[in-house]
Amino acid sequence: MALTAAANPSPRAAELTVELENVRNAKGEIRICMTRDVEQFLKCREDPQAVKVRVAATEGESEIRVPGLSEGRWMLLVLHDENGNGKMSKSLGIPKEGFGFSGNPAIRMGPPRAEDVVFDLPAGQSSQRVRVKYIL
Template sequence: MQALLPLGLFALLTGQASPAELEIQVQGLRNANGQVRLCLTRNPAHFPDCNGDPAAVKRSLPTRAAASIRLRGVAPGIYALSVIHDENGDGRLNRFMAIPREGFGFSRNPRIRMGPPRFDEVRFQVSGGVVRQAVQMRYLL
């Protein structure tokens, strides 16, 4: 029966929220080098890098195409988003004496202290429809 019903009607009849679309605006990239990598997770233990979280959504795209990113079919829930500007394309956030050399950003744009923010500082609700997150990139070096 599910395959025959539009998602909205299925959600109404079953009490389940339909998948959402997450629109991510990446702001403040300092150049067009490398890749933008994002991690979307519901698991606080795997934030901010998503390592070991099989349910996490990870994407890598050329920096030139990363100003606006759309993720479709996102299940309802509480999420946290982290973004890095992998300028040299080596697949990781490079550091110098524990200070990030490449750009980074998080959902809800929390204040940055020593180390990454906690999951609770960046979490946001996805409940259907279109959800927007504007991520301001930060560069320390």
């Protein structure tokens, strides 16, 4: 039994500070969703295991703490939900609201892949800087 526990140590507690930059205004709220599920990462809000945080939007730069995490591999999505409808608003399929991802991947035709945004969260305190992007 001791060998099994040593081979599979339980995850330790972690806390993430998300350092946001480039939020264009203070309308609506900032929604942060963190998931470990590669298959669900773009549908993070539908993942029952995801960690979700909502705060009032602040123009420019801000910091948002996400407590209650465990160390391991995570994917982070940020939405500046300016109209407060709880989802990304689009016009002809193009995002009308700001968004960002861990790792700040280049955005080309379509969203990034999970492997472009996954990061290892160590136990204890950590941070991720996310630049919010606006297309329209």
